[in-house]
Amino acid sequence: MVTKSRFEGFTDGILVIIFTIMILEFKVPNSSNITAILKQFPYFISYSxxxxxxxxxxxxxxxxxxxIHRVTHKLFVINALWLFTTSFLPLATAWIGQDLSARGPEIFYGLVFLVWTAAFLLLVFTAILDNQKLGRLQEAEDLRQMRIVRYLTNPFAIISQGLAWLLILIFSPQFQLVIMVWQILFIAGRTNVDIDRQRSLNR
Structure with a gap:
């Protein structure tokens, strides 16, 4: 049985590698002129x-x-699937950084985000079901109340954003990144009120 500490350590290690790959996509300019670095400004935007x-x-x-109080085989496999989808982020980021307005890279970026979202929700719901089986109903409810989970399971939000996303990819692909920033800052970035307290108690 995989312990919780090894589960977290494995996940942390993979994510650190993904972070590292992303920064390595920056190329050292062939020129010593300060303006040479500006050629990589589109990638700087996508990298950020x-x-x-x-x-x-x-x-x-x-x-x-x-x-999570017990790492089941199912949870471990789905977490690995989530990490697999996350590992495509450096590729999508590098490709879109070559041309922020190119439709092909933007569509690929959107597909990576879509598959990642599905894997993330699958991971959350697996954790919720595992908690319910163990009788830990409060932990299950806490996961349901995550802002990002409530948003991603809201039919109106998903349908309206999906239509907006489709129109943007058709007419102005570069604005897809604006949606990404909005979701990161105002949805994913606003976590449960107990998150910092919970992490402190687990130390």
Whole structure:
């Protein structure tokens, strides 16, 4: 049986590698002129958004882990699936950073986010069901009340954003990143009120 500490350590290690891959996509300019670095400004934009996205995803994962009391085989496999979808972020970030307005990279970025979202929700619901089986109803409810979970399970929010996302990809692909920033700052970034207290108690 996988212990909770090894479960968290495995996840943390993979996410650290993903962070590292993203920064390595920055290329050292061939010129010593300061303006040479400006050629990588589009990637700097996509990298910054990817960094925020991954950072908030990690923080939310820490909250989920704080509510887990037993790592089942199913939970471990689904967590690995979530990490698998997350591992595509450096590729999507690098490709979109070549041209922020190109439709192909933007569509790929959107697909990565869509698959990642599905894996994240699957991870949360698995943790909720595991808690219910153990009789830990408060932990299950805490996970349901995560702001990002409530948003992603709100039909009106998902349908309206999906339509907006589709129109943006058709007519102005570069504005997809604006939606990403909005979701990161105002949805994923607003966590449960007990998250910091819970992490402190677990130390």
């Amino acid at each position: 958004i990817g960094w925020l996205f991954l950072g908030e995803a990690w923080y939310n994962h820490l909250y989920i882990a704080s509510k």
